[in-house]
Amino acid sequence: MRKPPNNPYDISRLDLDDILGTINEEVRQRFGENRGEVADYIPALADVPRDRFGMALALLDGTVHEVGNARERFSIQSVSKVYTLTLALEAIGDALWKRVDREPSGDPFNSLIQLEHEKGIPRNPFMNAGAIVTADVVLSNYGDAEATLLEFMRARSGNPEVGADVELAKSERESGHRNVALANFIRSYGNLHNDVQDVLDFYFLQCSLRMDCVDLARSMQYLADGGRCGPSGQQVTSAEGATRINAMMMTAGTYDAAGDFAFHVGLPAKSGVSGAIVAVVPHVMGLCVWSPALDRKGNSLLGGYALHRFTRMTGLSVF
Amino acid sequence: MRKPPNNPYDISRLDLDDILGTINEEVRQRFGENRGEVADYIPALADVPRDRFGMALALLDGTVHEVGNARERFSIQSVSKVYTLTLALEAIGDALWKRVDREPSGDPFNSLIQLEHEKGIPRNPFMNAGAIVTADVVLSNYGDAEATLLEFMRARSGNPEVGADVELAKSERESGHRNVALANFIRSYGNLHNDVQDVLDFYFLQCSLRMDCVDLARSMQYLADGGRCGPSGQQVTSAEGATRINAMMMTAGTYDAAGDFAFHVGLPAKSGVSGAIVAVVPHVMGLCVWSPALDRKGNSLLGGYALHRFTRMTGLSVF
């Protein structure tokens, strides 16, 4: 009989700072390749230099490891969808699944045909359509949705200075014709209950929240720790709730690259167009990487590479 | 500081026979609900009684736990796709990904439009289209593909009596117009290199292999153990290879229910239309459940329920 495998959750065997240092070097050597594109549909995103890389790990005991530009702020964009999903599930529970499905999206091409085919029910809460419905649920169920979200993010990250970038939200609001289209299309099926403008205002606000890698790594910790938030000490959701949100991040968190991400990284993760990717090692840590240049599917090119290297160097892939 | 979590891989804390017994009872109480449908497109599948349930676990140390009809044979159908994928990857490595993608399929509706849109490149190796391309690769790279596959399955399961059901394969061949359509469509894009008939003959043969839950649980063990097969002692694929196949099972192994399966079960898994589902707890065990009645997405209704209960009772979900 062979001996049982070591506990991979025993990260005391790993020198995390050394690993982060190695990854940081490898990533920076790749800046010169100049691959990937910075999102440029609004100036606030287009103006971010591409030679940026930060990474932070928040362990369950509160320890944080970080490297590179881990204290530089950016708008969290679609990463916010993890948190509004958590709020929506806490408010209405499984009733959410009557209004949003939880399957992978297939491909970008699929988004609108799918909405039409499935009568206004978005495929999952991490596609824009699904996040707009989720935002509508939050609006309906919390007295002051903006204040609730701000408070939630400050408590998750332990950083009372987390705030929205009102100018950015306004700028996205004005150029976001496609999201306006999605919201109105969903509304035409009766799957938005609030005024379309109000829903979009809240949606663009959540995307505009400014945080850094350390803030976000800490803000993912509750999903690694059975729903218990380290910075605040609160039980944010149940252990089952955390498991389920992690599952959805695995199958739908990285736009249409979920298969590839599972293949190369193997962690629940959620990406945003600003180049941020948050991830979870269940039972072990929350993570965040940030690097602005994106691959053709909209995920941070070097952020994805960093997470790949991280799971391969640590053996912390869930697979 | 909170103490680190226990090692969830330390299954010595679990009474697996007791857990299987409980699941078996719960499942059998649900036989009367008479939900789900047995696949009926060929008599060999339609004739299987629906009040069957078997489940087996194969631990890395060789121990097997089983319950119910775990020694009753059935055709493995799409479960075979895991093994032909392994053979194809061993033969040509990453070159496979030029001919098959590795993203979730979206929805059933998507299958043909996707093939047309992506010029004959199937979305992943677990959809029928992708498995047909995988079968073509196996045919091209092994002298006697059928003998190779039989030998592979006998070695993985440790059961020298594993064999094909030639009558079943013939029956599926004759009624499988949709698979014939898929194969010819892929061929029209040049993405099959062998004769269409030969590819389909091999494809229907792999689906017709007859095995039981114990055979299949053992046959999954190499994916739990970094590529090392317990029954044969062989290193079937690398640790990286096993990780990657597990990742693909998570995002695409259960037809169009991968999101739901991750949500409710949280293990890499592959289902077949005969009611079998194989799964992997990385570092811990291979599993197989079998119950013929299917949900509307084609996965075993009570098999899925059993796996859900199993991960919730044991805490062995990867999330």
Place this chain on the structure above:
Amino acid sequence: MRKPPNNPYDISRLDLDDILGTINEEVRQRFGENRGEVADYIPALADVPRDRFGMALALLDGTVHEVGNARERFSIQSVSKVYTLTLALEAIGDALWKRVDREPSGDPFNSLIQLEHEKGIPRNPFMNAGAIVTADVVLSNYGDAEATLLEFMRARSGNPEVGADVELAKSERESGHRNVALANFIRSYGNLHNDVQDVLDFYFLQCSLRMDCVDLARSMQYLADGGRCGPSGQQVTSAEGATRINAMMMTAGTYDAAGDFAFHVGLPAKSGVSGAIVAVVPHVMGLCVWSPALDRKGNSLLGGYALHRFTRMTGLSVF
């Protein structure tokens, strides 16, 4: 040698009033069958009684034949797309075809996927998406688009009292989430040049114009007469322009029933959700029928029947 066919354009052989009378009787006998549905997304449409039928013919010599409720006004809805198309073509000619295609739409299901697939270029000017682009062109090229359109319709119909129903336009504007979605989606591809709100305001205004069957039959006459409008004596478009607009009505004028309409009627025609259908017998007359109950593709059920009977009784199908 057989003698050449009679001139089917010689309508002196037909007793048009008798034919209209017969059709009117046949249609009214079918009111009781109670098939079809009145559009009900806004009260102004839902409140129209379904037992209404009017029909009018406007010959090239100025003669009008009419029957039933041919003098009852209704909002012309999508029938207006014929006229805005004429205005857009007069303004920018073939440059329009860089922004709208001129192929049939396939099916309803196709509308958004097609827009996405073809990067914001609507399939034809008679789908809502195409009409929104056409409205944008009119807005860009005429100083006061609303006044221009009103003047155009008054001149075409010879009725100075044609006007918009501002309340109706407002009501449609508020409930028209799907059209708002379409407009924003097109805008996201850069294929609207004016403010989305302005384009939609004009679009809903054109749909709200109130006219009766006699007005509309006269307003189609220029398309039967090589571009020359009888009521005003103006050459509205060239003979080639009239031919082309007729061709587009044949292949795309009746939503997704163009094939069926060609099959059963065989005339260039354009329908609206209020139950109106305008049609053209080239070289002979403009027509209009109106009956509010719609078939499942959105065309007037009894209006289509009346046109079918008309071409069969007169031999005036173009086929």
Place this chain on the structure above:
Amino acid sequence: MRKPPNNPYDISRLDLDDILGTINEEVRQRFGENRGEVADYIPALADVPRDRFGMALALLDGTVHEVGNARERFSIQSVSKVYTLTLALEAIGDALWKRVDREPSGDPFNSLIQLEHEKGIPRNPFMNAGAIVTADVVLSNYGDAEATLLEFMRARSGNPEVGADVELAKSERESGHRNVALANFIRSYGNLHNDVQDVLDFYFLQCSLRMDCVDLARSMQYLADGGRCGPSGQQVTSAEGATRINAMMMTAGTYDAAGDFAFHVGLPAKSGVSGAIVAVVPHVMGLCVWSPALDRKGNSLLGGYALHRFTRMTGLSVF
């Protein structure tokens, strides 16, 4: 009051040979531009020189006018679908429409998604899928389908030498993976009643028939003359039947260019991949043009140009 228009059916005003001569010159001047591509998926098509153009008109009195390579034979390919449709309608009448729809196809991209979406009912009898179902109907309802079709084509054209090119049919059969896919896909929905191989054999045979422009112009004459075939004196179908087939050619006869064809030509027409296009001027004549180079939608580039010029020079567009 203006005088009624002249009878456009009075073609005595036209010098048809002069018009054909002018068109022939214009077309031949365009050979040098070398635009368009000859179909090259089989050698028999690829080997045809592109500098060929023929055109023939068959008037109702039996007169034929011709120009260029009007006596050079080619395989009629999809032009044959007009004739098998006529045979199928004569055999089972409107029951055909339960198995094939009669709407335009939308776009090429649509073909398979549409079949899947509409459960194996092809969109119209002129798409390959619809023609395969039509071929199945002919096979089911005529004792010897091949002999029936040959006899039909010889009688329609008045040419007893019309025959199939067995080598060509075999060659297409072997390379026609996409049509094999379509047939099996339709069969999987139960919408083929004969053996798939038999249906495809008949389908490829009908495509391989060898005829010239004069043969085909004569073979279209029954559709111009209320169903009465001039060469044979037979009433092939009713006047209503001829009207309906003409209507379907208008909305679906030129693949995905029906809108453009109505716009530029304005006649019921059916094209084939060999570069042939047949057309009908109702009440006046059958036509055929042939020139092998195809536009990107698969219609003869110069054939379409010739028909455009013909309707503009003669005023014989139906619009």
